[in-house]
Amino acid sequence: MAMPERSSPDVEQARSRLLKKVTARLARAAAVSFWVMVIAFGLIRLAPGDPVLARLGAEAAPEAIDRLRHALRLDVDPATQFVEYTWGMLHGRLGTSIETQRDVATIIAESLPVTLGIIAVTLAMALVVAVPLALAIATSRRPWVPYLFRATTSVMLAIPAFFTALVGLIVFGLHWQIAPIIGYEPGFPANLRFLWLPALVICTHLVPVLSRVLHASLVQTRGEEFVETGIIRGVSRLRFTWFYLLKPSLAPSIVLLSYMVGVMIGSTVIIETIFSLPGIGRSLVGAVINRDYPLVQGIVLVFGLFVVAVSLAGDLLANWLDPRVGAT
């Protein structure tokens, strides 16, 4: 038998095609990140009126106004500002909070883990519920099951998360007293006690979306010819479910999930406020109410870059799981 042909032309070609694809995707992520930077930067500068006056009030002393203007570097020309901003950002400097005089990067580093914790618990919960649910509905033979599924998920998606959160607080926190209403304790698994209810609340939106997309692609996969091959080969039920149903259906759900992480970040802002969790979303609300522009700018930047990174990771993961995605 011939020696393994490591660098045959086909393999080379396939590899270079993949490389090109990944490079293009990275370039897109870089372009989007750049705009995210610009948007975060432009937030203060594009404001109608004077952000300094807006914060200090019209009757503030002129020296105080000048001092703040200087602290925000609004007294130099915008191009210099942008260069300074970019340069600082590349070195991890995001400025100083006006309100607390603390380093913005430090504030974010403190509160980001809480938010990531919420997202992680939510994702785990949503997957545990949505995957079996979608499978069960896609394999059910009863005709009313999909109708019920669509109606129920429509209802769930129309109920705002902050209402669910309040009801959850009343029921689990006040009535049954099985969830803490306030406070937080960092570190796994101590934080789970505080995170499960917020995560459950976000799941009331994430599970419907995720299971719908997964259900749709399962139904599509189910009708494909190769599914029959699995039966014909006599593979076990477990193998069949994973390799012939779920795995070929996952790519769209993963892409969606990486997009939903962005949407989830949006809901964490409200959820953190309601559950008094010291996450980055609550910091944002506080910063907005105090007109703490450097902090707002830093948080928007971090959120944006995080979303870009997650969606990049999602695309690459989908590509890796399902080679058809990369082929077309």
Place this chain on the structure above:
Amino acid sequence: MNEGRIGIAVGATMLLTVVAAGIAVPLLSEFHPNELVAIPFRPPSREYFFGTDQLGRDVFTRVFAAVHRDLGVAFLGVSIPLVLGTAIGILLSLATSRVVAALTTSLIDAINALPLLVLAIALIALFGPGLQSIVIVLAMTNWARYARIARTRADVVARMPYIEAARLQGYPRHRILLRHFVPNVSAETLAYALSDVILVIMLISGLSFLSLGAAPPTAEWGVMMSEGRPFVQNAWWMTIFPGLALCWAGIGLSFIAEGLSRRERGAGE
């Protein structure tokens, strides 16, 4: 097909009841929404259907006085980005300059990458809280979603054979644009707008709930829920009834949107 029609019927009924109540209740109610009508924290009774709030205002009157505000702002908050985004998307698809198109596209991607709520909150830091600011902020951000949809659709339309035929027959450019692109593309963005209304209603009430939207004493669902929150243990009606009204309207819209998309899919098959 059938399922779609049922969804639309149920959804439209739900939406119409809340709109009708929003018109009728403020007209017929003996109370003004901001009037102190009784002692505070009266539970729901035959006199005050939804109870009274911490100031002694009638929650029932306030819940329905809020309808026109929440739905009206949502309508504005959706229609402005819809028109703006559809136009930008079509223009982008027809743009001859590659650089402009590429730059705008990545700007659109960047706006869409930022969670709408985060961006909206950040912009409210600039414009100050208020329903007006929400409409402005939505116009500034949400157009990007419509532009993305419109552009994708317009690219498809541009490749359709009949457009080519119209061009070859020498129809003027603006006529092709108005007769073919605009209706075809806006059908798509309108469909998205319908489901977007739900998100925007949630955004408006959510921002108000965070004290970034409407301010007390305005009768608005998010404001009312936020006012009720400290008293949720004893005066649950202050929070639950505005919340239920919000859900009711949202579910109605959701059924209509779902029904329409079902019907469309059924017709396509």
Place this chain on the structure above:
Amino acid sequence: MSLLTIENLTIGIPRGSAAPLAIVENASLWLQPGEMLGLIGESGSGKTMLCRSLIGTLRRRGAAILSGRITLAGTDLAHTDERAWRDIRGRRVGYVPQSALAGPNPVMTIGAQLREAILQGTPGADVPARARELLDLVQIRRPELVLAQYPHQLSGGMRQRVMIACAIAGTPELLVADEPTTGLDVTVQAGIMQLLRDIRARLGTAIILVSHDLALVDDVCDRILVMHAGACVEAVPAHAAPRHPYTIALNRSRIELAEPGTPLVTIAGQPPSVGAWPPGCRFAARCDIAQPDCRLGPHPPMRGEAHANACLHPERAA
């Protein structure tokens, strides 16, 4: 002692309280170990349905065995539950599905699929050695490369060879190949046919080969079973002269096709469609020699041993 016997098999679609819709009616066939049987008939005649009953995938298409018997070397295949099917599929019956181009699992490498088929066929087998052996058998060169590839990276012919390799991984006694060459170009077709003959010669596997093409089947098979509108009408040894008017017509159209210059003869008319079968012989409407008694009673059954024929008037057929 034959390997496979099908007796009076009726396959149909149960329709609740209404009578089931028959798709294949009273089909009978037998197959010797190592024999190669061609199964031909027009599109919709029920070839695939008949094959599916041999691998237990009727239910997926809403169909079921309504009556009759299938025996594979002593095992009853007509009344087998899902658990027992797992021991038969891949081990005793290998199957190459009709849409072979879409057959391989798109999210598994060829190596993973072969591994799966090998372990299902022979648990505990030495997978790498067996995989090479199988790829060698189906004449795939550069196995190391192919094993790491995904189906979409392979040509149609290669995909079909892989599907065949998977189907014979467990050295089944019976291999069912449902139109294994549709969608492939002619030279590739010939290669696949040669491959099936090789497999039969080297492994002694009995093969059922489904096709539309009488000439092709006549070339490679030992016997041919002809189906028309859900019924078996003739079982004729290869190279023997056909006796059923339908087969004769098929054969004639093929001969005239082969002679350049003569107009293309196809069989006039359409076979009656499922659910609209007339009484009597279902070929009557298209038959030149049909007699009044042809249109009465149930469809005539095949009679005869070595060369079975369902025509009521074989002496009239030219």
